Amino acid sequence: MKLMYSEWEQERKWLRKKAKDARGLTDAEEEQLDRALAKQLKERIGKRASQLWWQLFGIEGHRLDSIEHEARFIAHLDKIFAYPTASQLISATEAPRHLHTASRFIRNRRVAYQEVEFLAPSASRLLELMLYGYFPFEDTWIFLDRRSERSSDGFNKPKQWLALPRGVVPTDRLGITIEIGIFGDNPIRSENPANLFSSLQPSEKERLAKEFGSVGTHTQWLAKIVENIFTESRSWLRSRIRISFAGEMDDQQQSLAALLANGGPISGKRVSMLDGNYLNCHPDNLVIRSSRGRRMACSICREPTTPDQSQLIKDTGGSSARLCHACLKWKLKIDNERSWLRGACIKV
Known part of the structure; x- marks a missing residue:
C-alpha cells in the first residue's frame, strides 16, 4: 500500500x-x-x-x-x-x-x-x-428562455422569447x-x-x-x-x-415582449400578453401593467393567471382561493369522486 x-x-x-x-x-x-x-x-x-x-x-x-x-x-x-x-x-x-x-x-x-x-x-x-x-428577428437577435429552475417567489418561469440588446451580434x-x-x-x-x-x-x-x-x-x-x-x-x-446553448444559462436578459412594447424593461412596469400566451409577442397582444404588488396566481399549480382564466372560490370555512380553470376542473372531479366514495361507504 x-x-x-x-x-x-x-x-x-x-x-x-x-x-x-x-x-x-x-x-x-x-x-x-x-x-x-x-x-x-x-x-x-x-x-x-x-x-x-x-x-x-x-x-x-x-x-x-x-x-x-x-x-x-x-x-x-x-x-x-x-x-x-x-x-x-x-x-x-x-x-x-x-x-x-x-x-x-x-x-x-x-x-x-x-x-x-x-x-x-x-x-x-x-x-x-x-x-x-x-435567431435574427427585425433588428435584434432573439432566443428562447430554457431555464427550468423556479424563481425566488416560487413561480415557474414561463417559456418565452428573450432578446439581446440592439446592435449586439x-x-x-x-x-x-x-x-x-x-x-x-x-x-x-x-x-x-x-x-x-x-x-x-x-x-x-x-x-x-x-x-x-x-x-x-x-x-x-x-x-x-x-x-x-x-x-x-x-x-x-x-x-x-x-x-x-443560448437560453440555458442563468444570465439576465430582456424579454422580447418588453423590447417590442416599450423599447426595453422599465422599472415598475411589466409586459403581459392579452391571451396569456407568452409565445405570442405580436404588438397587438402586448399590454403594459404595473409590476408592483402581488401577482395573481393559481393556489394549486402556482402558475400566473388572470381574472378571465381563473375563478375565486370559497370553502366551508370561509377562506377564499383563486384557481385557474384547469385546476378548478381537476378539483371538482376529485371532490365528486370523494363524494361518491363517501356515499358508497354509507350505503354499505
Whole structure:
C-alpha cells in the first residue's frame, strides 16, 4: 500500500510540473488541441441533438425523413409559436438526410434502454428545428428562455422569447458555452468552441493540463488531455464537461415582449400578453401593467393567471382561493369522486 501511494504521489508531482508547459505551447500545438477538442465537441453536440429530438418529438410520431415531413413539422411549430412564428426564424428546408441514433427508456420485465435509429437532417439543423440558438428577428437577435429552475417567489418561469440588446451580434450561432471543472471547484468556462484551448487564460491552461494530463511522452500527454476531458465517469473525482446553448444559462436578459412594447424593461412596469400566451409577442397582444404588488396566481399549480382564466372560490370555512380553470376542473372531479366514495361507504 505504501509503494502504491508513493507511485501515485510521484505521478501527481510529475503532472504538476508538466502542467506548467501548457502556458508555453507552440501555436501548432495549441491548434492541434483546438482541433481535437472541437471534433469531440461536435460529436457530443450531435449525440445530444439526436437525443433531444427523439425525446421531444420522435416519441410523438413526428418525422423528418423527407422534405415534406420537415415542412409539415415546421407548420406544427407555427401552431405553438404564434409570433414570431417558427417559419419566420428557420431557414429553408435542407435536402440531405443522415442516420441518427438515440436511446429510449422501456419498461418491460426489467428496466432497459433501447437504441432507436431515424433519418433526419444534420445535427445543427435538428437544433435549429428545435429552436436552439440565436435567431435574427427585425433588428435584434432573439432566443428562447430554457431555464427550468423556479424563481425566488416560487413561480415557474414561463417559456418565452428573450432578446439581446440592439446592435449586439452573437459570436456563436448556437450560443454555446462550455464548462469544464471538477466537483466542488469553479469550472473553466469558455464561449469559443472552435478555439477552446487557445482562448483560455494561461492559468486555466495549466489547470486543465494538471487535471486531465497523464504520464507519458509530450505527444501522449497532449492527446490524453483531450481524451480525459471527454471521458464519461460516474466518479465524483472525475471532471465532466457541460455544454449549454443560448437560453440555458442563468444570465439576465430582456424579454422580447418588453423590447417590442416599450423599447426595453422599465422599472415598475411589466409586459403581459392579452391571451396569456407568452409565445405570442405580436404588438397587438402586448399590454403594459404595473409590476408592483402581488401577482395573481393559481393556489394549486402556482402558475400566473388572470381574472378571465381563473375563478375565486370559497370553502366551508370561509377562506377564499383563486384557481385557474384547469385546476378548478381537476378539483371538482376529485371532490365528486370523494363524494361518491363517501356515499358508497354509507350505503354499505
